Amino acid sequence: MTKLRAGIVGAGISGASCAGALAAAGWTVDIFDRARGAGGRLSTRRMEDGWATLGSPFLSAKREPFRSQLREWVRQGWLEPVRGNIWRGRATVSWTQAQLQNHFRPLIEPSQLVRSLMNGAHFHTLAPVARIEPRTLVLENGETHGGYDCVICSVPGPQAIPLLEGLPRLRERLLDDSRYRPVWSFLMRWEGGPGAEVIQFDDELLNLAVSQIKGGGLWAVHSTHAFAETYLDAGKEEASTRAASALMGLLGLPWPVEVEAAHLWKMALPTSQQGGFWLGDRENRVALIGDGIAGAGVERAWESGIRLAQALMQAEAELATS
Secondary structure (H helix, E strand, C coil), rough: CCEEEEEEECHHHHHHHHHHHHCCCEEEEEEEECCCCCHHHCCEEECCEEEEEECCCECCCCCCCCHHHHHHHCCCCEEEEEEEEEEEECCCCCCECCCCCCCEEEEEHHHHHHHCCCCCCEEEECCCEEEEECCEEECCCCCECCCCCEEECCCHHHHHHHHEEEEHHHHHHHHHHHCCCEEEEEEEEEECCCCEEEECCCCCCEEEEEECCCCCEEEEECCHHHHHCCCCCCCCHHHHHHHHHHHHHHHHCCCCEEEEEEEEEEEEEECCCCCCCCEEECCCEEEEEEEECCCCCHHHHHHHHHHHHHHHHHHHHHHHHH
């Protein structure tokens, strides 16, 4: 029996979860991503003294089966629950202890968690896709990969729209409702401040600071959406200066903050969802997945990929018995 084949655009958690589920069911799966590694908003930045992430600071689950996935990663020593040393407030007012229920932080590089989901799928790095056609992917270098039983796009809507010129039905559905709010994220070092591992700020500019497990005193600091929208067109230097100044005031620091890296996530938070886990064009065998389709959050993105894979496998089983 000939193996079914899938081509997937994007190696974030939705694309990886879909690829892994299909590969486990015997499909041949190709994943194409323009980056050097997997992860999307769970990608990892290598540092001289370890690694850090500028992306999603935590993983959390409200439902099964993602809860089971996180428990399995905890058993493998890849995640740990976020407990204790969580502070909320600002130095000019007061600090209070806070809790994050059912939140986990990675003990290994988050990109490795995403890569582990692929389950033997063929991962093509530095392979940007220029166009999605029925059953076919065309790369920016001109390579054409065709003959797929399904093509799946797992990148955010604004990135997917230019790829769908030849698929107007899907493209129009994204154009109608594909909005996101941005976040600036920074890697910073400083001396002083509360003895915490996680700091939730009561502030209009900065939202969260998370100490990095392997970062040697490094923190990931995430802005509010309002800050990122104000400095959407600013360069990294200007945004970093503004954020560092705000942080010094919030923590009551006497010494300057060192900013080691900055990244603008233009599509950090989808503000709408399509009302399902995927969008499909059955005639052309193309589907769209991800948190922009299924709703905000890592859990919804993971579910989006799993649910599409399950639907494809069910359709295959029904066809085999008909």
